[in-house]
Amino acid sequence: MPDSFVYLDHGATTPMLPEAIEAMTAQMATVGNASSLHTSGRLGRRVVEESRETIAQAMGARPSEVLFTSGGTESDNLAIKGTFWARRDADPRRVRLLVSTVEHHAVIDCVDFLEAHEGAKVTWLEVDRVGRVHPETVRAAIETDPDSVALVSVMWANNEVGTVQQIAEIVSVAHEFAIPVHSDAVQAVGQVEVDFAGSGLDLMSISGHKVGGPQGVGALLARRDATLVPLIHGGGQERQVRSGTLDVPAIRGYAVAMRHATDNLAAAAERLVTLRDRLIRGAQDGGFGIQVTGDWEPGDGIRRLPGNAHLLVPGCDGDSLLYLLDAAGVQCSTGSACQAGVPQPSHVLLAMGMPEQQARGALRLTLGHTSTAADVDAFLAALPAAVERAQRAQVAASTKQPS
Ligand code: PLP
Numbered sequence: 436m437p438d439s440f441v442y443l444d445h446g447a448t449t450p451m452l453p454e455a456i457e458a459m460t461a462q463m464a465t466v467g468n469a470s471s472l473h474t475s476g477r478l479g480r481r482v483v484e485e486s487r488e489t490i491a492q493a494m495g496a497r498p499s500e501v502l503f504t505s506g507g508t509e510s511d512n513l514a515i516k517g518t519f520w521a522r523r524d525a526d527p528r529r530v531r532l533l534v535s536t537v538e539h540h541a542v543i544d545c546v547d548f549l550e551a552h553e554g555a556k557v558t559w560l561e562v563d564r565v566g567r568v569h570p571e572t573v574r575a576a577i578e579t580d581p582d583s584v585a586l587v588s589v590m591w592a593n594n595e596v597g598t599v600q601q602i603a604e605i606v607s608v609a610h611e612f613a614i615p616v617h618s619d620a621v622q623a624v625g626q627v628e629v630d631f632a633g634s635g636l637d638l639m640s641i642s643g644h645k646v647g648g649p650q651g652v653g654a655l656l657a658r659r660d661a662t663l664v665p666l667i668h669g670g671g672q673e674r675q676v677r678s679g680t681l682d683v684p685a686i687r688g689y690a691v692a693m694r695h696a697t698d699n700l701a702a703a704a705e706r707l708v709t710l711r712d713r714l715i716r717g718a719q720d721g722g723f724g725i726q727v728t729g730d731w732e733p734g735d736g737i738r739r740l741p742g743n744a745h746l747l748v749p750g751c752d753g754d755s756l757l758y759l760l761d762a763a764g765v766q767c768s769t770g771s772a773c774q775a776g777v778p779q780p781s782h783v784l785l786a787m788g789m790p791e792q793q794a795r796g797a798l799r800l801t802l803g804h805t806s807t808a809a810d811v812d813a814f815l816a817a818l819p820a821a822v823e824r825a826q827r828a829q830v831a832a833s834t835k836q837p838s
Pocket residue numbers: 446447505506507508509511539541590592593594619621622642643644651653772
């Protein structure tokens with residue numbers, strides 16, 4: 436690996452903010468289980484409750500609505516399985532899950548599990564060419580049989596192509612039928628305005644390491660009237676819904692990062708939009724016929740995540756490009772990091788109606804708080820040689836005769 440590298444994969448994880456590292460390490464030097472009754476335990480508890488307040492305030496939620504988890508994946512599982520079981524227990528007709536086709540695997544695989552093992556019926560909500568779910572699609576899916584719906588789940592912003600969904604509109608459709616709505620807001624927080632109460636959502640998943648906090652911590656925001664069957668049983672922490680000793684240092688670091696991310700949101704978003712547009716324009720001007728996917732309009736940071744650039748490079752395999760760019764010191768992704776190494780075109784791009792061959796040339800570049808114009812320019816400088824080599828490799832692979 437080169438001595439220094441350009442990091443354009445903030446969607447996978449973003450570097451921890453120095454102030455979050457400082458707060459977390461200071462906390463690691465102390466003792467105290469937040470459930471213990473003695474002084475050290477009560478001091479730990481105080482840190483947890485202050486952090487809960489900070490995160491609630493940053494998200495437009497009440498402190499009692501914040502349930503700490505190990506991250507976005509666990510929050511998605513708790514929201515979906517927990518609600519499915521609770522709503523089906525209350526009324527056995529409620530077995531249908533309405534879920535968008537462009538969700539992260541933390542949602543899709545959870546729903547697939549419930550379908551395979553728990554008798555769930557899944558109605559996949561289709562998206563348009565930019566990856567957006569239309570509220571009318573949700574209405575039509577509910578209206579086929581409103582009494583059978585356990586939950587609607589639509590992500591706030593897509594992790595691959597950066598499309599931001601119309602969450603408040605989707606919630607208001609579902610609430611006409613008294614159906615709860617969950618949203619995976621893991622990628623949206625710190626990039627676009629996220630207001631839990633304002634959105635009307637019943638449940639929302641968030642994660643620490645996408646906002647400059649530590650990995651392995653996150654939260655599920657759950658309205659007080661949202662009933663959830665716990666997935667983890669034990670000491671009854673977190674409203675009896677998520678047992679396990681709380682990770683006090685990680686929670687403290689997470690809260691510091693959240694406060695920073697939301698206090699600086701407007702300026703950060705504006706800066707990222709400028710960098711993103713420079714990157715997309717530069718790639719398009721390179722003469723390779725590179726296209727941008729999703730909903731891109733220069734200057735817009737509302738309908739597409741400010742830090743997301745997702746490109747289609749013709750005649751290339753995205754994985755080859757990724758490795759060639761990595762060798763040149765530029766780190767990026769082909770889509771969701773969780774799928775890296777699996778040689779299949781992205782389900783998100785296919786759901787958007789893209790032909791499989793085109794979807795194979797996908798490259799995701801995500802910018803964050805440490806990104807600079809020099810990073811973008813280094814990527815643009817490394818791109819032509821990487822594309823030429825990847826295209827040659829593709830031609831060689833397609834003309835190779837079977838032995
Ligand atoms: N949901 C989305 C949209 C994500 O992008 C990710 C991570 O990439 C997750 C869920 C999983 O979050 P975590 O890594 O905190 O488990």
